[in-house]
Amino acid sequence: MGAAAESPRFAHHSERNFAGLLDFYGIAWEYEPTEFILDWDSEGRPLQGFRPDFYLPAYDLYIELTTLNQRLVTKKNRKVRRLRELRPDVNVKVLYLRDYVNLLMKFGLESERTASA
Numbered sequence: 001m002g003a004a005a006e007s008p009r010f011a012h013h014s015e016r017n018f019a020g021l022l023d024f025y026g027i028a029w030e031y032e033p034t035e036f037i038l039d040w041d042s043e044g045r046p047l048q049g050f051r052p053d054f055y056l057p058a059y060d061l062y063i064e065l066t067t068l069n070q071r072l073v074t075k076k077n078r079k080v081r082r083l084r085e086l087r088p089d090v091n092v093k094v095l096y097l098r099d100y101v102n103l104l105m106k107f108g109l110e111s112e113r114t115a116s117a
Contacts, residue, residue, distance in 0.1 A: 008032075014067045014100055015053055021107060022054070030055040034062070036090070038082045050079040052092055062092040067100050 008031040010016045015031070022029045032051045039048040052062035064080065066073045073096065080094055095103075 011053075012065070012067065014065055017104065018054065018063075018065055018095075018100070021103065022056070024107075028057055030057065036083050036087060038079060038086065048079075050083055060091055062090065064092065064094045065100060066094055067097045 007016075007019070010019070010031070019029060019031070032053060033055050035049045035051040037046045037049050039046070041047050052064045054063040054065075055061070056063065064076060066076050076094065080092055083090060083092060
């Protein structure tokens with residue numbers, strides 16, 4: 001997607017900042033393009049899914065940003081593990097709060113903690 005297309009409605013400002021970083025470096029991305037079904041009921045209907053935040057087509061890589069509270073981190077980690085069990089062909093990387101803040105600091109951008117202060 002990137003800067004040339006209309007910007008999506010991001011769920012969190014950390015996603016918007018990450019998209020801006022990708023745009024700055026000319027890395028093509030798509031926002032939440034794929035939902036992976038992780039569990040089904042006895043009749044084959046989906047019960048649980050996982051939609052990673054970003055897909056980087058040039059790298060065939062899905063990125064999930066996890067910058068929120070620990071309870072949600074644990075839940076997302078569980079979903080990523082399940083996805084890897086079901087679809088080992090899918091390349092997914094989780095970026096935790098520390099990874100995200102390190103990226104912002106490395107590239108001289110304002111950290112989330114500073115921006116909300």
